[in-house]
Amino acid sequence: MSTTSDIRKGAVIKHNNNLYVVVEFQHVNPGKGAAFTRTRMKDLASGKVIEITYKSGESVEIVEVQFQTMQYLYQTEGRYAFMNMNNYEQIEMDADSIGDDAKYLKEGLDVVVGLYEGRPVSIQLPKKVQYKVVEAPPAVRGDSAAGNVTKEIALDNGLKIQAPIFIKEGEEVLVNTETGEYSARA
Numbered sequence: 001m002s003t004t005s006d007i008r009k010g011a012v013i014k015h016n017n018n019l020y021v022v023v024e025f026q027h028v029n030p031g032k033g034a035a036f037t038r039t040r041m042k043d044l045a046s047g048k049v050i051e052i053t054y055k056s057g058e059s060v061e062i063v064e065v066q067f068q069t070m071q072y073l074y075q076t077e078g079r080y081a082f083m084n085m086n087n088y089e090q091i092e093m094d095a096d097s098i099g100d101d102a103k104y105l106k107e108g109l110d111v112v113v114g115l116y117e118g119r120p121v122s123i124q125l126p127k128k129v130q131y132k133v134v135e136a137p138p139a140v141r142g143d144s145a146a147g148n149v150t151k152e153i154a155l156d157n158g159l160k161i162q163a164p165i166f167i168k169e170g171e172e173v174l175v176n177t178e179t180g181e182y183s184a185r186a
Contacts, residue, residue: 001061003060004036006062010114011065012063012065021114022040022122026038035055042096065114070111072106072108072111078094082113085110091120093120103157103180106156109125112124130173131174132155132170133154136168151164155175172185174186
């Protein structure tokens with residue numbers, strides 16, 4: 001048995017004899033009262049998303065999941081295709097399984113896919129992903145004096161983020177996939 005401190009995004013938990021994959025989690029330590037972990041989990045059988053709060057230190061049953069590095073290929077009709085680079089076997093996942101991480105996917109990106117009994121249940125993105133800037137408005141003289149030191153840029157996968165005013169179209173940038181923010185030039 002594991003405790004609430006072992007809960008991570010993508011972990012598969014057995015709760016009330018059903019299997020759930022953790023979509024989001026947050027460890028909360030309020031100033032008054034006991035700490036707890038708030039989770040959003042998706043039922044692997046029905047696809048329903050539920051919210052469960054665990055008290056700190058409470059036992060949870062985390063099921064063993066195999067992790068394999070796979071390459072993202074393409075998206076079609078709400079399904080995302082990944083390929084195992086060792087044996088070229090392809091798997092598909094639905095948009096609900098991937099969730100908000102879908103916006104960071106780009107062709108050729110290596111991700112870690114969690115498999116439970118041969119079935120894909122979750123993905124883990126790299127902490128930082130490199131993208132090409134396809135649209136960046138020019139910096140206007142005096143912008144920095146007004147305190148406006150960022151601008152919205154568009155990346156090659158369609159993602160739009162805030163970046164420093166010196167970033168130009170055609171440059172490569174790194175984006176933090178945990179926060180969705182600009183990280184650095186590549």
